[in-house]
Amino acid sequence: xxxxxxxxxxxxxxxxxxxxxxxxxxxxxxxxxxxxxxxxxxxxxxxxxxxxxxxxxxxxxxxxxxxxxxxxxxxxxxxxxxxxxxxxxxxxxxxxxxxxxxxxxxxxxxxxxx
Amino acid sequence: xxxxxxxxxxxxxxxxxxxxxxxxxxxxxxxxxxxxxxxxxxxxxxxxxxxxxxxxxxxxxxxxxxxxxxxxxxxxxxxxxxxxxxxxxxxxxxxxxxxxxxxxxxxxxxx
Numbered sequence: 001x002x003x004x005x006x007x008x009x010x011x012x013x014x015x016x017x018x019x020x021x022x023x024x025x026x027x028x029x030x031x032x033x034x035x036x037x038x039x040x041x042x043x044x045x046x047x048x049x050x051x052x053x054x055x056x057x058x059x060x061x062x063x064x065x066x067x068x069x070x071x072x073x074x075x076x077x078x079x080x081x082x083x084x085x086x087x088x089x090x091x092x093x094x095x096x097x098x099x100x101x102x103x104x105x106x107x108x109x110x111x112x113x114x
Numbered sequence: 115x116x117x118x119x120x121x122x123x124x125x126x127x128x129x130x131x132x133x134x135x136x137x138x139x140x141x142x143x144x145x146x147x148x149x150x151x152x153x154x155x156x157x158x159x160x161x162x163x164x165x166x167x168x169x170x171x172x173x174x175x176x177x178x179x180x181x182x183x184x185x186x187x188x189x190x191x192x193x194x195x196x197x198x199x200x201x202x203x204x205x206x207x208x209x210x211x212x213x214x215x216x217x218x219x220x221x222x223x224x225x
Contacts, residue, residue: 004157033213043158043201043215091157093213100146100205103213105157 002026004106006092012112013082021077021109025094033103034067034077035091043091049075051097082113118202123220126192134187134219136202141182146205149176149187151198152218158201161187197223 005024013019025032034046045059049069060066064082069075079086089108095101119137126132138147149161162169162176164185169176175188189196201218 035215042199042217045214093157100163102148102160102163103150103158105159107157 004092004094004104006090006106006109008109009107010110010112012114015084015113016081018078018080019082019111021079021090021111023075023077023092023094023106025073025075025092026104027073028096029094029104030072030097031095031103032069032075033093034075035093036061036088037091037108038088046077046090079111082111084113087111087113118204118216120200120202120216120219122217123222125222125224127224128194129191132189132192132196132221134189134200134202134221135184136186137184138202138204139183141204143182147176147178147182147185148203148205149174150201150203150215151196152201153195153198158215161200163205192221192223194223194225197221 004026007022011019030051032049035043036046037043047060047067048056064080067075067077077090089110091105091108093103093105095103146163146165148163150158151161152158162171162174164176164178166178168178177186177188187200199218199220201215203213203215
């Protein structure tokens with residue numbers, strides 16, 4: 001079966017432009033996470049969606065970052081007025097709900113702001 | 115929140131066993147211990163998890179201390195493909211939780 005799919009795989013954008021990153025989770029997975037990973041660094045949690053509950057946005061670094069999840073499936077992470085420090089790999093993960101389930105990660109979107 | 119502590123890096127030789135430690139002294143009774151790894155230029159992948167008993171799967175073994183304040187991921191026979199960053203994280207047994215990753219251990223495998 002298909003895993004977590006992210007698009008685009010690479011994105012180069014000019015400083016100040018808006019970008020949208022897409023995540024297609026595994027079908028039936030109600031939990032979805034976005035992370036950011038700068039070069040040589042660990043994973044930085046950004047936002048978490050769980051079913052129809054209000055998302056946990058506690059990791060979003062500024063109000064330029066937003067995310068939505070339509071129909072409990074596809075999610076879009078939007079970065080407005082991009083800055084050079086936004087350059088990173090953005091990773092999406094999904095998992096089923098349950099007492100304890102593993103998370104599946106996509107390959108990520110490498111964002112470069114020039 | 116319960117936190118984990120791991121060495122920044124470890125080195126091992128190919129075809130030898132590797133023991134990756136993780137300290138989680140503030141773990142609560144219901145926290146699961148999870149391990150993920152991230153190969154170069156890839157997203158993290160699940161390795162193994164456990165609660166109290168030691169666990170084995172096709173990838174690795176997880177040894178959990180009796181007091182649960184530490185655990186060890188065991189790769190029985192390391193290959194070059196096992197070179198990765200290994201993350202030890204704690205997960206709560208309810209659905210409304212986030213996955214919080216630390217910096218992990220960078221495992222280097224020498225041929």
